[in-house]
Amino acid sequence: MTLRDLSQQCSLSVSFLSQIERGLSSFSIPSLRAICQALNVSLPDLLVLSDGPGMAFLADPRPPEITKGDNQSYINLSDTSIKYRFLSGGFPGRQFEVLIGEMSPGYHNPPTSHEGEEFGFVLEGRVKFTIGEEPYALGPGDSYHLMATTPHGYEVGDEK
Template sequence: MNEAAEITGLKMGEAIRARRKKLKLTLQSVADAAGISIGYVSLIERDKAIPTLTTLSNIAAALGVGIEFFVSRPKPHECVSYSAGRQQFLMGTSQVRYERLGASFAGHELSSFIMILEPGYTSEVVTHSGEEVVYILSGTLELTIDGRKMILGEGDSAHYDATRPHAWSNPSEQTIRLLWTGTIDIFEDRPKPV
């Protein structure tokens, strides 16, 4: 049985801890490699915090695996994504759900998801290369960029340089549905240049 199969059924934080311990890495070494605090890694491992896909990707890289090692990786093979058959996947608890909209093909630059953020969700502040577009389908999102908080409601959007520190939260009692599109290759399934 391979290691990814062995962690099936574990919560994401437990799977991260199991992988770290198997590699005999300290919390500090993973935190340093992922560019986050040791306390935040500890919270993630105890399933007390839900990392963004960017942070999870950094943790996965620090642990020598891809993001799909910790989350079920949807693989659309066609250019069309039908709502009835679209796979959803979770990050940690049920506070954040994703539906992958984009397809993978040679040369693709964009990743796109419908994200569902439950009441009380708060992300950490992140930065990464590329850009992001967020369009609110329903609910009210609190978006923070460079320390400035903005409220986005249904039909509102934001397009920003992702190297700027940014974070999201849902302080309301309603679920948020949003369309997220960005240039970061979350699942690293773009063919590498030769």
């Protein structure tokens, strides 16, 4: 697949994709989802392993196994202040993924939609979670579960 083909399938410019490929730019979660959809892979199948900003390559999914805390995959998206930790395995054919997203105070993710379901659980801090046009104040122990095709977004409070 050429960059032009990928560009047409994920609605991202050829120059932007080229910058990502060369390590000159990074991508957002919506851009990463679009790339995954165009490549017909799930987000955990496209683990971003980094030796520095923008350095990324495809990693093989892990076989089914117990994942120890010191062997979990991490993704840091350099254009956001989110660190993702994958808790679920990466075996082929899985139906869902479990991860922890650690977000910096004040981080804002505008409402977006994507395929699948989404479940969230607040470990600590405060989050204003919006589903459609309806905002919800969430704190430790609160959770949400929705069809991700419904626009949803969040804003992290001033504390972690």
